[in-house]
Amino acid sequence: MIDPQQIEQERPYLLRYALAQLRERDAAEEAVQETLLAALESQGSFSGKSTVRTWLTSILRFKLIDGLRRKGKEKLFESLEDEADDGDFDGLFAQDGHWREPVRAWSGPESQLVSKQFWEVFEACSKVMPRRTAMVFAMREVMGMEIAEICNNLEISATNCSVLLYRARMTLRECFSTRWSREGER
Amino acid sequence: MRLSCREASRLISAGMDRPLSAAEHLKLRMHLLLCGNCRQFSQQLALLRNGARRAGEGVE
Known part of the structure; x- marks a missing residue:
């Protein structure tokens, strides 16, 4: 089991990671919150082979990619x-x-x-x-x-x-x- | 037709995302044999990719 405190202390790093991809604070905070909740619920899947940070980052990355897929055809930008x-x-x-x-x-x-x-x-x-x-x-x-x-x-x-x-x-x-x-x- | 460094830099970047055609590959290879600046540039882009991927995996 991982100490929940150990998971929580990675929040600033994860927020920085999400902000760099999404560039919107609200969306980044939401993605990080979902990541931390998912991590707390699935602690059993943490094998200890990687660091807690690497494990959390991989959860966040999947969430961000999922989010981008869901947004799909949404018009994100103006002319190229x-x-x-x-x-x-x-x-x-x-x-x-x-x-x-x-x-x-x-x-x-x-x-x-x-x-x-x-x-x-x-x-x-x-x-x-x-x-x-x-x-x-x-x-x-x-x-x-x-x-x-x-x-x-x-x-x-x-x-x-x-x-x-x-x-x-x-x-x-x-x-x-x-x-x-x-x-x-x- | 020989490549300029500017054209070579575009091909080096493109080659990171798609297979270059045989002609592009040959031109670029010839250019890199003769151009130390573009060899350094190519190495920098590889380091940039490696750094970004490691950062993306949460490895510092």
Whole structure:
């Protein structure tokens, strides 16, 4: 049996996780509440092979994916126009299409930091990314959903999905690089 | 027709979500052989995916 206190103390982490996907506080709190209740009811299924956090996160992830499926065809967003071009990255490339600046390697410690600092950077970066772009990235890379399912849920074409993922990856990569170059200057 | 780095970066990202065509795959492979910047970029996107997946599993 897990101490209910141990489950409750993961609430802030789970809320952060849900907020990053849903970006609506009420919906995130509801999903976390449902997760904690489900966990308390099914403690017997916790084998102890993973941490309590990992177990709770997997319950929450299924709830979020279920929620997205239920929303299905609901009109979540306006036109794709503003999100479908990648002009924001003009500054990274020269006229001939080659990198303007050398691409710096993410060294050993930095490669470890991507998962440690992921939520912090993702939250900060989400503020400059259109909502749908951040959501497509979270569905694909955080929740591991297949492209066809994402397209179906958000009613976008595979081509649009690919463009949004490219934009999200480019933006997040810049956020991590900027953060580390700042830290390196200190 | 040789790829620019900008085109290569799009293909690297696309290759994470769908199988590239034989022509795309060949062009990208040739480009990566010659371009250290794009090799670094490709590695960064792989690390980004790995970090996101680990965060998604609640592993820090």
